[in-house]
Amino acid sequence: MLKLEKLKVGVICYPSLGGSGVVATELGKMMADRGHEMHYITSERPFRFLDAHPNIQFHEVKIDGYAVFKYPPYDIALANRIAHVIETEKLDLLHVHYAVPHAVSAALGKDMANSTIGVITTLHGTDVTILGHDPALRNTVRYGIHKSTITTTVSESLRQETLELIEPEKDLLTIYNFIDENKYRPVDAGKLKSELGIERHEKVIIHISNFRAVKRVPDIIESFRLVAKKANAKLLLVGDGPEKMAMEELVHDLGLQDNVIFTGKRDDLPELLAISNVMFLLSEKEAFGLVLLEAMACGVPSVATAIGGIPEVIEDSVNGFLVPLGDTALAAEKALQLLQDDKLYATFKENGFATVSDKFHSSTIVTQYEKLYYEVAGSQ
Known part of the structure; x- marks a missing residue:
């Protein structure tokens, strides 16, 4: 046997x-x-x-x-x-x-x-x-x-x-x-926030991907542009890929170059998540969305599209927010809700920890x- x-x-x-x-x-x-x-x-x-x-x-x-x-x-x-x-x-x-x-x-x-x-x-x-x-x-x-x-x-x-x-x-x-819970957990990011040129009081929205068209990075940038109108925030775009150069041009064309940081590929994702407040994942196809689980384990709620396997990870209005594909205005609205409501944020954060522990x-x-x-x- x-x-x-x-x-x-x-x-x-x-x-x-x-x-x-x-x-x-x-x-x-x-x-x-x-x-x-x-x-x-x-x-x-x-x-x-x-x-x-x-x-x-x-x-x-x-x-x-x-x-x-x-x-x-x-x-x-x-x-x-x-x-x-x-x-x-x-x-x-x-x-x-x-x-x-x-x-x-x-x-x-x-x-x-x-x-x-x-x-x-x-x-x-x-x-x-x-x-x-x-x-x-x-x-x-x-x-x-x-x-x-x-x-x-x-x-x-x-x-x-x-x-x-x-x-x-x-x-x-x-x-x-x-995920490996020993790696993805709340950690001390040290001086990473200041090293990236982010002020102490600024909120941080993060997106991690391989910059392919399917990830809809222009939707991420547009959603952030709407958030930045009402909140003092920076956008971290983590990763590399075929769309990266076009995204850099888009950020420049929108005049957001002082508020958007392209980090390239990074190995210190738990530390980057530690300085972040909200994760954006607005893909058009996503079989699971592993970065959502990584963010959740680090205490970062997400705003994500209600497609593919994402709703099996994000329970809408419980541990994150789900929005229709392409609805950048609603994505921005939900992100602002999280950034401005401390009680809601704390609830989503704790529910996220429970999701990682109980389901995944x-x-x-x-x-x-x-x-x-x-x-x-x-x-x-």
């Missing part, structure tokens, strides 16, 4: 910033703390592996260029590496983050190794909400799901969208995202995954 044994788990994920990379690496570290061997099969070391862990190993996927290929075949290289690690490490199961290309590569690698190993695929959003709308890729996503032993989604909203859009022949299981605590979510790992490993 595998239930009392420690497992060897192969993990395939994107090693970069983003919700999927955060969850994949945090889950791996917590599983490793429970004694399981976690084998990461990626193109580079995942960004959250700052410290060595005796139960975590990294297996690099090397992508060689060949004249016969116009583009280096990452999915084939990944499949080869997966097959090799299955065989050499005697893995008990694979946990794959994203159906395309990872679940497809896992299926190929499994066949190459002539293995019956179980595969868990976790859908994080874009493999369904974006790729799933492309008829050429929809079948590929469906194939990845069908080749998986079990497929999970990070929210019930994503589960429903996947069932409707992809129409898989098997059901999906929702297991929510989580890491120990609960990791235990759900661990149980699933045993089920999948034991079924093969």
Whole structure:
């Protein structure tokens, strides 16, 4: 019976910033703390592996260029590496983050190794909400799901969208995202506020993202512009991405350059949240919204769009505010409410702490995954 044994788990994920990379690496570290061997099969070391862990190993996927290929075949290289690690490490199961290309590569690698190993695929959003709308890729996503032993989604909203859009022949299981509560908690930010050029009395609104169009950063800036008319405030735009330069131009065109601070990518998110009063997340697509949970754990209420999985994290008028997509005037109004009503703010803050603890605590979510790992490993 595998239930009392420690497992060897192969993990395939994107090693970069983003919700999927955060969850994949945090889950791996917590599983490793429970004694399981976690084998990461990626193109580079995942960004959250700052410290060595005796139960975590990294297996690099090397992508060689060949004249016969116009583009280096990452999915084939990944499949080869997966097959090799299955065989050499005697893995008990694979946990794959994203159906395309990872679940497809896992299926190929499994066949190459002539293995019956179980595969868990976790859908994080874009493999369904974006790729799933492309008829050429929809079948590929469906194939990845069908080749998986079990497929999970990070929210019930994503589960429903996947069932409707992809129409898989098997059901999906929702297991929510989580955060490391040891990192995301109220902390002392030291002199960070003054270092960023923010006066002691100024309120701070924060937005953290990868600056893609789907994040609707112009809506963030417009909402802040309306807030700044009635409150002495600064806007922190944390992150980087394809829209950043255009956003800098927009801020300049609106004459907000003295009130908006572009910080670039930062590792000190708990400290940045510690100097912030309100989080804005006004995306048009969001399978879960991990930054909302991070903000909540640090005592920062959010104003967010009522789309995707966000309403499963934010309970409107209880631990934050939900607004319709594109309603920048209402977003500004709700932010001002929080900035000007200390009693309401304190209530939202405490309710946020309770949400993190009661609904999304890491120990609960990791235990759900661990149980699933045993089920999948034991079924093969």
